[in-house]
Amino acid sequence: MNQFKGEKSLLSEKKERFSSSGFIFAAIGSSVGLGNMWKFPYITGENGGAAFFLLFIVCLVLIGLPVLLAELAIGRSGRGSAATSFIRAGGGKGWKAAGILQVVAPFLILSFYIIVAGWTLNYAVIAFNGQLFSTSDYAGQFGSFVSGYMPIVWQGAAMLITAGVVILGVSGGIEKFNKVLIPGLVVLLIVLMIRAVTLPGAGEGVSFFLKPDFSVLTAESALVALGHAFFSLSLGMGILLTYGSYVDKRQSLGSAALAIGAGDLVYAFIAGLIIFPTTFSFGIAPDQGPSLIFIALPAAFSAMPFGSFFGGLFFILLAIAALTSAVSLLEVPVSFAMERWNWSRQRAVWILSLICFLLGIPSAMSLGMFPELTFGGKALFDWMDFITSNIMLPLGGLLITIFAGYFWKGAAEAAGLQARWFRVWLFMLRYVAPVLVFLVLLHTSGILTF
Template identity: 40%
Template sequence: MAISTSGGGQENWSSRAAFIFAAVGSAVGLGNIWRFPYIAGENGGGAFVLIYIFFVFLIGWPVLVSELAIGRYAGKSPIGSVEKIAVDSGKSANWKWLGFLGTFAGGLALLSYYSVIAGWVMAYVIKALTGTFVGITAPEAQAELANHYANGPMMAFWHLAFICLTIFIVGKGIKGGLEKAVLYLMPMLFVILLVLVGYSMAVGNFQQGLAYLFAPDFSKITAGVVIAALGQALFSLSVAVGTMFAYGAYLSKDISITKSAGIIAAADTGVALLAGLAIFPLVFAFGLQPNSGPGLLFETLPVAFAQMPGGILFGTLFFVLLGVAAITSSISLLEPAVSYFGEKLGMGRWVAAIIAGGIAFTIGLLSVFSFNDWAEFYPLAFLGLSELAGSPATFYQINDFFVSNIVLPIGGLFVALFAGWAVSSETIRKELDLPEGGLFAFWRVLIRFICPAALVVILVSGLS
């Protein structure tokens, strides 16, 4: 298919399928397959899942629709798009700082430590493939991860390898890089995930895993569970990091934003649930704990794979799945900065990708060494903050807390306020190609009232 261009010569997605795959790839990442299962495990399973799904569509969908509409209207980088639609709506050009927040404080900052975790995944693909986990016990798996943490140069190598792969894909452009990557990788991700669910059905305690995910125990619902579900929905859909502004800018006018956003939200949720179905039956079958926290995938699952028939093959497939999910998200985190550098500074795409990726890599080194040489260095100790969210306040923890608890909620809140109150309602309605009333009225109520209220709750909770 030939790729189309906008009036300014900017590439567009060559088809609706290409855009859907790219946007789903952005949303589907480690947040679904690494983060969702352990967050669900820590918050009681089914009750959390039900609330999470509710928030994906009540909060995530309207914010996603808003970012895509603003991006397509202006056809620029996230910063340029926000500025243009603000000025055209008779509002201050200073709204462009919302674009800066998502592009740099959100996207690049998140990528800087996201790629460190993705580097662990790449290393674990090799470990699984070479039989490192054969016969491994729980203490040995914990020691394996501890040894990985302790080797700073090796962690830096895998961090660099992942960033370079991201730069390579983004540098090749929309059709040559982003589209090709997602059109191959996203079907691969779904196939591997379905194979792993089938394997989990065969060798795991599938009935218990199914009940854990889909039989809610409402007695487990607390304020903390509700807030955790809201935070996971926001994190999972890749809103407030500039990505959907950028992807919307490459979207042709004949594609329905509201329908596409619904497909993206549904696919993203579906992957998270499938990941739970692949993981929890194995956890229960082999006597592991579903609330094992962030180490669930790196410490407990290698033990499960070690005891399974075909454990080397399926363990390798699992970590390949994680790697595919990580790369489809990382390219979307780099793209907003690349589009801005090209638009405002006149950089060629390759130069912009190398510079933006280099910034993320350099910042990420702080996170790399937070696990070894600087593990006991707490940069905010002079403010009396040696812990954040119950964990030692290393560079990694500070970055994660800053992005997850501050930038994402604030970014989502201001996207909702901007789209709901600052941007001309008629401009958004025309961009969405919707009549007055009906779905447009529903979106407007959500974006003006429900989303801001919910995001204020998560922001206050995250800072308390």
Template identity: 40%
Template sequence: MAATQHAHWSSRWAFLLAAVGSAVGLGNIWKFPYEAGQGGGGAFVLVYLVFVFLIGTPMLVAELSLGRRGQMSPINSMAKVAREEKRSALWSLIGWSGVVGAFIVISFYSVVGGWTLAYVIKSATGEFNNITAAASADTFVAYISDPVKTIVSHVAFMAITIFIVAKGVQGGLEKAVTFLMPALFALLLILVIYSGIAGDFKATINFLFNPDFDKLFYSETVSATGETVRHFSLDTVLQALGQSFFSLSLALGSIMTYGSYLTRDVNLGKSAVLIASADSAVALMAGLAIFPIVFAYGLDVGQGGGLVFMTLPIAFGQMPFGIVVGTLFFALLAVAAITSSISLLEPPVSYIEEKTNMSRRKVALTMGILAGLVGVLSAYSQGTNMLSDVRIFGLSIMDAKDFLTNNIMMPLAGMFTALFVGWFVSRKSMMDELALEDRTFRVWYFLVRFVSPVAVGVIFVKIIFDVITG
């Protein structure tokens, strides 16, 4: 292994901004609102928040502690901690899963990031003015089916990511998040205020904060005779559990890598709570920004992924100052995507930098280009592009990557991370590393040993069951 001097954050504030930026991504602003819509609103939000703090936050502490103790990339940090605890070197596979998973995710995440950049331009140039539902859908399909436009936006997004990561921890990541995160919160606040004035804010508050547990635990189907039949179901609860886990950017090496740049004087417990709180606040604010518009214009709250790129442009095209609001909204998405994408490129760059004598700039450029090339396959698998008919177990190339990372690699890595920290790292080592108050440590230790691995294991079993049963 080449000798490298490991970088560190210049301050706890810089770390918090970076970690929140890693956690806050398209999942918060794009995915959370429509999952809340499909899950019945308030009950979903309440359960989601409970899971964030009871399951996600303890695992956040676990990953940060492993990274800080190892002071290296996830692969080498896991190997070092396992060696010090006299455990099998196979535990380094958790690190490998994170680094490889991050590389796969950024190869398709950058494609969607490119979409956000393109839609900033579309909105700013008035393309959505008085657009109809059919025209909006056609616009999106035509764009993702254009091999030139999608690759240009994909390359542009990846170039931004490479540029930031190549500058290093303090010169790149810190400077970027110090500007981007305040910008993200400012944009989100502006949109919330506008939606509160121009949209149906009362209906949104009632929807998001008035729990209807009947919708949470029961689903409806139509029988062969046309009757509506209610079934008890935990699918929405498990969906909230999965969203709470994935929204914190766990099990992809990003948090562990960011933790490796920490010094011993940072309180990991307090930092994790702040990160989880900020991440949840962004998700809720996204709901407060989006749903007033959805309700005011009679749109479908459970529209799904099309809510952002096909449904909201209809509203932007009709509302006062729609060009400005739409442009700000897609700029918000782009900023959120960038703060997450740099955290996804960082784990593989960190590892290769440790293993070779290459400069960070060359490593970032090399890994970014490789990820970008793999991303071309994702871009060309959308719409009516040349690879749109290619199927992997019935999924497009992009969807297959998403399924592999989000539904297989991340749950498994997350579960084994919790098991490793809770059962294979000595209690004394964890007490020394975390330096928490005795009662706080006991609560965290119980959660990370029993609650987190079981909860994540349930997600994984449910996913496998759904795959088997079709």
């Protein structure tokens, strides 16, 4: 036992570290992804707009932040990879499977997430060169794109950029990457928001997003909002466990959790003020699902003055958001490989990036090139999304709440909260979050329907 403690101490000394500000930027980068710019607008449109947005805020604050703090605290206490964080933080060997889940989930997510990241890179290029707006058949254009081999080329480009950042390390790569791109992201968001809210007829879209009608909410809306709070904060996927292991012990985790949650919320707010004024201004229904971004919005940009410029900015924004999250997703299995097999960072990055790229090719092909890669009415891409987002992530989040709420004896010290706030945090983790997250798991897996 003493030998293990010594090894753990030595590992902690050698562990890479974020600076305080670098950690905040990196964590916000992991949460500021395609979820808030691609998924958040269409699920908000499908669930009535402003009332759903307020429900999302409530879920993020009351459930998302307590679980986020738990993940960071477990990661910092364990000082290991996501796979060993539970055990190193004081859990028994029975928690090994929970740790492995936190490594497998982000790796599988990255295999299809990087495909969509590649789409955004492609659309940024063809928006700026005018090719995107050379036709009015945007559905046909998108269908033709995903049916060819070019998505795999762009998938490879996105994977190379991601690997290039992660291979530079925690402070030299991930931290610097996010410190540059996250402020840049804010500038692009503000420029596009100003353009959107000044469009003719944009006021109707602003009202839809900010003037709530609570009569449109359903029980399903509540579970969707809670599920998205988890997804947008990158909970249950090992990222915050891994990033927590890189946080200095002097960093206030409570303040960090608030900053990360605020960053995620501000990003969702501005994204809504871009999407909804634009869609309402051009008579586009805001509930078109995933096609809203790649089919409906290009039609809107083509109709506005300087549409190529603003369309290009929009897809650059999407690409930046996608890549900051992809970097976080890759770091989780890289950290595991370095710890488990004593690989160098370079070896871990290149091997895992190649495997992830190859694993993603069938998913990319299933959307058009080889439609026969369909099972039970779902393309392989959709199955990967369903299994990870709807089952593995809620299950991972549920295990986090159970461990921190009931099994972790060092929770009080690791969280660093004042006694009053610790009691509130523990109450949420024990009696509120597990119940609600379990309901989300039942709903997203299709067991609980309305």
